[in-house]
Amino acid sequence: xxxxxxxxxxxxxxxxxxxxxxxxxxxxxxxxxxxxxxxxxxxxxxxxxxxxxxxxxxxxxxxxxxxxxxxxxxxxxxxxxxxxxxxxxxxxxxxxxxxxxxxxxxxxxxxxxxxxxxxxxxxxxxxxxxxxxxxxxxxxxxxxxxxxxxxxxxxxxxxxxxxxxxxxxxxxxxxxxxxxxxxxxxxxxxxxxxxxxxxxxxxxxxxxxxxxxxxxxxxxxxxxxxxxxxxxxxxxxxxxxxxxxxxxxxxxxxxxxxxxxxxxxxxxxxxxxxxxxxxxxxxxxxxxxxxxxxxxxxxxxxxxxxxxxxxxxxxxxxxxxxxxxxxxxxxxxxxxxxxxxxxxxxxxxxxxxxxxxxxxxxxxxxxxxxxxxxxxxxxxxxxxxxxxxx
Numbered sequence: 001x002x003x004x005x006x007x008x009x010x011x012x013x014x015x016x017x018x019x020x021x022x023x024x025x026x027x028x029x030x031x032x033x034x035x036x037x038x039x040x041x042x043x044x045x046x047x048x049x050x051x052x053x054x055x056x057x058x059x060x061x062x063x064x065x066x067x068x069x070x071x072x073x074x075x076x077x078x079x080x081x082x083x084x085x086x087x088x089x090x091x092x093x094x095x096x097x098x099x100x101x102x103x104x105x106x107x108x109x110x111x112x113x114x115x116x117x118x119x120x121x122x123x124x125x126x127x128x129x130x131x132x133x134x135x136x137x138x139x140x141x142x143x144x145x146x147x148x149x150x151x152x153x154x155x156x157x158x159x160x161x162x163x164x165x166x167x168x169x170x171x172x173x174x175x176x177x178x179x180x181x182x183x184x185x186x187x188x189x190x191x192x193x194x195x196x197x198x199x200x201x202x203x204x205x206x207x208x209x210x211x212x213x214x215x216x217x218x219x220x221x222x223x224x225x226x227x228x229x230x231x232x233x234x235x236x237x238x239x240x241x242x243x244x245x246x247x248x249x250x251x252x253x254x255x256x257x258x259x260x261x262x263x264x265x266x267x268x269x270x271x272x273x274x275x276x277x278x279x280x281x282x283x284x285x286x287x288x289x290x291x292x293x294x295x296x297x298x299x300x301x302x303x304x305x306x307x308x309x310x311x312x313x314x315x316x317x318x319x320x321x322x323x324x325x326x327x328x329x330x331x332x333x334x335x336x337x338x339x340x341x342x343x344x345x346x347x348x349x350x351x352x353x354x355x356x357x358x359x360x361x362x363x364x365x366x367x368x369x370x371x372x373x374x375x376x377x378x379x380x381x382x383x384x385x386x387x388x389x390x
Contacts, residue, residue: 038057038273038277040059040258040261040270040273040274041261041262041270042059042181042258042259042260042261042267042270043060043063043065043240043259043260043261044059044060044061044063044065044180044181044257044258044259044260045057045058045059045060045061045181045256045257045258045270045274046058046059046061046182046185046255046256046257047255047256047274047275047277047278048185048189048254048255048256048257049252049253049254049255049282049284049316049318050189050192050246050253050254050255051253051284051313051314051315051316052316052317053186053189054318056254056277056278056281056282056318057274057277057278058181058182060181061180061181061182061185061257062163062180062181062182063163063180063181063259064163064164064178064179064180065178065179065180065181065239065259065260066171066173066177066178066236066238066239067164067171067177067178067179067184067234067239067242067259068171068172068234068236068238068239068242069106069170069171069218069232069233069234069235069242070171070179070184070233070234070242070243070244070257071166071168071169071170071171071177071179071234072125072126072129072134072169072170072232072234073184073187073188073191073201073232073244074152074155074156074166074187075125075134075137075138075148075152075169075170076122076125076126076191076197076200076201076232077155077187077190077191077194077197078141078148078151078152078155079118079122079137079141080122080191080194080196080197080200081194082141083118083196084194084196087141088118088140088141089118090117090118090122091117091118091119092117092118092140093115093116093117093118094115094116094117094118094121094136094137094139094140095113095114095115096110096111096112096113096114096116096132096136097112097135097136097139098112099135099139099145100132100133100135100136100139101114101132102132103131103132103134103135103170104131104172105131105170105172106128106129106130106131106218107130107131107132107133108124108128108130108133108208108213108215109132109213110132110133110136116133116136118137118140120208121133121136121137122137122200123200123203123206123208123215124208124215125137125200126200126201126203126217126232127200127203127204127205127206127215127216127217127218128206128208128215128216128217128218129218129232129233129234131170131171131172134168134169134170135169135170137169138169145168145169148169149166149167149168149169152166152169153165153166156183159186159187159190161182161183161186161187162183163178163179163180163182163183164179164180164183164184165177165178165179166179171234171236171239172236173236173237173238181257181258181259182257184244184257184259185244185255185256185257187244188230188231188232188244188245188246188255188257189255191230192230192246198229198230201219201230201231201232202222202229202230203217204216204217204222204223205217218232218233219231219233219243219245220265220268221243221245221247221268221271221272224268224272225247225271225272225275226247226249227247227248227249227275227279228245228246228247228275229246229247229248230245230246231243231244231245231246232244232245233267235267239259239260240259240260240261240262241258241260241261241262241263241264241265241266241267242257242259242260242261242267243257243258243267243268243271244256244257245257245271247275249279250279250283250284251284251285251286252279252282252283252284252318253284254274254275254278254279256271256274256275256278258270258271258274281320281321282319282320282321283318283319283320283321283324284316284317284318284319285316285317285319286314286315286316287315287316287317287329287350287352288311288314288315288350288362289311289314290311290312290313290314291311291312291367292310292311293308293309293310293367294310294311294331294333294348294350294364295308295309295333295364296308296309297309297333297334297335297336297337298335298336298337299336299337299338299339299341299370300336300337300338300339301338301339301372301373302338302339302341302370302371302372302373303339303370303371303372303373303374304370307337307341307347307366307367307368307370308366308367308368309331309333309347309348309365309366309367310364310365310366310367311350311362311363311364311365312363312365315350315352315362317352317360326354326355327352327353327354328353328356329350329351329352329353330350330351330353331348331349331350331351331364332348332349332350332351333347333348333364334347334348339370339371339372339373340369340370340371340372341366341369341370342366342369343365343366343367343368343369344365344366345365345366346363346364346365347364347365347366348363348364349361349362349363349364350362350363350364
């Protein structure tokens with residue numbers, strides 16, 4: 001039997017994506033809303049709420065297009081995870097290979113045999129969009145550029161992204177090297193979960209080689225748009241102008257991706273247009289912080305008597321302004337659970353409702369591991385219950 005602990009709060013209503021080229025609330029249990037046109041010169045675009053992944057606007061968001069150097073958000077993500085897993089260290093000194101030094105396009109002009117730390121190379125990718133640094137990092141992390149690209153494509157599979165395929169780690173034109181706006185938004189969303197990724201992509205300028213070579217971030221939204229703090233640009237003749245970025249205001253974090261915008265700086269203009277639309281129209285509410293306790297459940301046959309049910313990640317609802325009073329939520333947890341229980345094991349659920357109807361369900365998990373009681377502990381508990389003697 002489930003015990004229902006209902007917590008009614010004033011919150012926000014859940015909205016859903018529109019058809020391509022327009023932002024529109026799907027009716028469902030919600031009142032009909034007017035279609036709001038949002039024109040963009042991007043061939044493909046998406047505006048996403050970062051915590052939930054909710055789509056607020058999209059235009060051809062699953063169309064596979066050349067991503068140019070926006071590819072490098074995946075390069076950075078794979079490299080950052082390798083650092084976190086202890087496979088490589090930021091202090092590692094890397095010698096540039098002939099292959100890395102021979103790269104064209106945007107670069108830091110590595111010389112064959114030149115040594116640079118992994119951290120400086122990662123900054124060169126994030127800030128200066130350096131193709132030669134991509135190859136040097138790839139070879140250090142995976143042993144070869146080709147093996148690193150396999151890691152990038154495996155990460156796509158791990159994230160469940162099906163529109164994209166990478167042929168190289170730097171984004172220069174290559175047959176079959178494509179990505180969708182949606183996939184790039186999801187890659188950036190994943191990247192922002194890692195502090196090192198956020199640190200690298202937020203750097204505006206950096207002195208390389210002791211100040212002999214100055215890097216300026218190609219993502220000009222870091223200067224031009226209030227709240228913008230991460231992202232990656234891209235341009236080739238084939239891909240045109242592309243940008244994946246994120247900005248936060250008043251607790252609402254948005255991700256905007258535009259692809260194949262036609263002229264210089266148009267990727268910044270079109271991204272700002274998406275952000276202005278999103279921040280003007282929507283609000284965010286934090287229903288639950290990561291790790292926030294939503295209930296306490298008694299434990300049978302365990303080494304402790306109770307376990308806390310928590311949300312693993314922040315639970316955020318994005319809603320159109322003025323719809324605040326139409327959403328409630330409730331927590332459902334069982335009357336009792338039995339040990340053993342693993343940390344992170346699902347033990348309940350948080351149900352978000354609109355006008356009394358469920359629109360989203362979030363798992364609640366055990367905050368800690370609970371081992372099964374030993375035989376002595378079990379008999380001790382029986383003795384205590386029978387005699388009242390501790």
